[in-house]
Amino acid sequence: MASLLNGNTCVVGLQWGDEGKGKVVDILTEHAEVVVRYCGGANAGHTVRIGSEKYATHLLPVGVFRPGVLNLIGNGVVLDPAVLFREIDEFVGRGVPISPVNLRISYKAHLVMPYHMQEDAAREIQSAGAIGTTRRGIGPTYADKMQRATALRVADLQHEEKLKARICQIVTERNKVLKVLYDAPPLDWLETFEAYRDYGRRMLPFIDDVGHTLIQAWRDGKRIVFEGAHAVLLDVDHGTYPYVTSSNCSALGLYTGAGAPPQMVQNFFGIMKAYTTRVGGGPFPTEQDNNIGSYIRERGNEYGTTTRRPRRCGWFDAMAVRYSVDLCGITHIALTLLDVLSGLEQIRICTGYNVRGQRLDYFRADMDTLADVEPIYETLPGWKQDLSQVRRWADLPSEAKTYVRRLETLAGAPIKMVSVGAERNATLIRD
Numbered sequence: 001m002a003s004l005l006n007g008n009t010c011v012v013g014l015q016w017g018d019e020g021k022g023k024v025v026d027i028l029t030e031h032a033e034v035v036v037r038y039c040g041g042a043n044a045g046h047t048v049r050i051g052s053e054k055y056a057t058h059l060l061p062v063g064v065f066r067p068g069v070l071n072l073i074g075n076g077v078v079l080d081p082a083v084l085f086r087e088i089d090e091f092v093g094r095g096v097p098i099s100p101v102n103l104r105i106s107y108k109a110h111l112v113m114p115y116h117m118q119e120d121a122a123r124e125i126q127s128a129g130a131i132g133t134t135r136r137g138i139g140p141t142y143a144d145k146m147q148r149a150t151a152l153r154v155a156d157l158q159h160e161e162k163l164k165a166r167i168c169q170i171v172t173e174r175n176k177v178l179k180v181l182y183d184a185p186p187l188d189w190l191e192t193f194e195a196y197r198d199y200g201r202r203m204l205p206f207i208d209d210v211g212h213t214l215i216q217a218w219r220d221g222k223r224i225v226f227e228g229a230h231a232v233l234l235d236v237d238h239g240t241y242p243y244v245t246s247s248n249c250s251a252l253g254l255y256t257g258a259g260a261p262p263q264m265v266q267n268f269f270g271i272m273k274a275y276t277t278r279v280g281g282g283p284f285p286t287e288q289d290n291n292i293g294s295y296i297r298e299r300g301n302e303y304g305t306t307t308r309r310p311r312r313c314g315w316f317d318a319m320a321v322r323y324s325v326d327l328c329g330i331t332h333i334a335l336t337l338l339d340v341l342s343g344l345e346q347i348r349i350c351t352g353y354n355v356r357g358q359r360l361d362y363f364r365a366d367m368d369t370l371a372d373v374e375p376i377y378e379t380l381p382g383w384k385q386d387l388s389q390v391r392r393w394a395d396l397p398s399e400a401k402t403y404v405r406r407l408e409t410l411a412g413a414p415i416k417m418v419s420v421g422a423e424r425n426a427t428l429i430r431d
């Protein structure tokens with residue numbers, strides 16, 4: 001892979017998330033010195049399989065599994081300290097070293113507080129128009145960040161007296177609002193303060209000026225990987241709003257979310273599955289709520305890493321992926337989960353949409369349009385062979401190669417990597 005990539009790389013999902021970014025970031029970090037998370041929070045779930053061990057990270061960058069890699073949590077991340085320390089304790093217990101030597105957290109990152117989670121869950125249960133969120137408090141935390149007056153950042157953990165006064169004021173106010181709106185039980189502000197004070201003390205050695213550290217690393221010529229979470233179609237500005245997450249989780253978010261100038265990144269590695277999945281609500285034109293969808297779900301183990309919810313499954317939507325490729329300036333693609341499609345007689349690809357009798361040949365991330373579209377499909381022959389043991393592109397069945405080449409043409413960027421299993425070596429490189 002080193003020969004494939006010169007310069008620094010952003011890894012980003014091209015669909016609605018869960019494309020297998022964890023595995024690709026892990027492979028790319030073999031030759032990297034720095035890995036940066038720049039968006040989202042514990043709503044993400046990146047899975048890495050190393051030998052017989054399987055790790056699921058929600059907040060920690062995937063570079064923690066590579067000795068010598070510096071992992072940065074950028075200012076664009078919303079940080080739930082309870083999840084962070086649970087994750088650190090679990091991995092350290094399993095022999096993965098994590099310390100301030102290989103992990104730094106931006107003082108500018110915002111904190112997820114218990115009332116954010118309470119509000120997220122209450123809205124989902126009681127409001128009209130639920131989004132189907134992960135209930136990790138993501139939306140309310142980003143809302144507070146923009147609102148400013150009631151937001152708390154990692155830096156605030158360093159000033160305990162001020163923190164105490166602010167938590168008292170914010171929790172007291174929030175209790176009133178949540179009681180009126182959702183009849184929610186009140187939170188104890190002192191308990192909340194004590195918990196966050198303790199998190200702060202433990203976090204202190206990890207807190208850093210991550211933007212500055214990143215610029216230094218760049219100047220020193222270190223190789224940097226930006227680990228996108230979620231995916232382009234979940235981006236709050238460019239995704240299928242309002243059924244999106246609350247951060248700029250396309251590649252465009254890396255500049256503000258990590259604190260990086262555009263010149264720092266040369267490669268944009270888009271990750272896409274050989275089919276499409278989605279968790280939560282929102283339009284999904286190629287969804288197969290039938291035997292095909294179930295076949296894909298069971299073979300691909302399409303259940304959420306964070307919530308275990310069954311994922312909605314459907315055919316590959318080339319319209320959606322082309323939009324993501326164009327938006328992010330994708331230079332390389334990794335195609336994942338090709339092995340899942342083995343055994344299907346025929347495989348369909350959506351190459352256009354009909355909207356009220358008119359053909360639309362580009363993707364509009366607009367609810368009203370997407371709710372009404374009828375996909376136009378192209379049908380290709382499937383293949384019977386199990387692909388999970390294939391290790392070279394040349395050894396794929398010809399139908400699988402034809403399928404991959406067709407996806408590449410439609411997506412508009414070269415497919416450089418094809419994944420046929422969770423392990424590191426179940427990866428075919430196309431040079």
Ligand code: IMP
Pocket residue numbers: 016017018043044045131132133134135136137138139229230234243244245246279280281
């Ligand atoms: P939230 O991010 O918890 O607010 O959820 C908003 C929407 O984004 C929901 O439909 C979630 O299922 C979806 N979502 C958030 N993170 C991910 C992810 O990492 N993979 C897939 N879907 C996600």
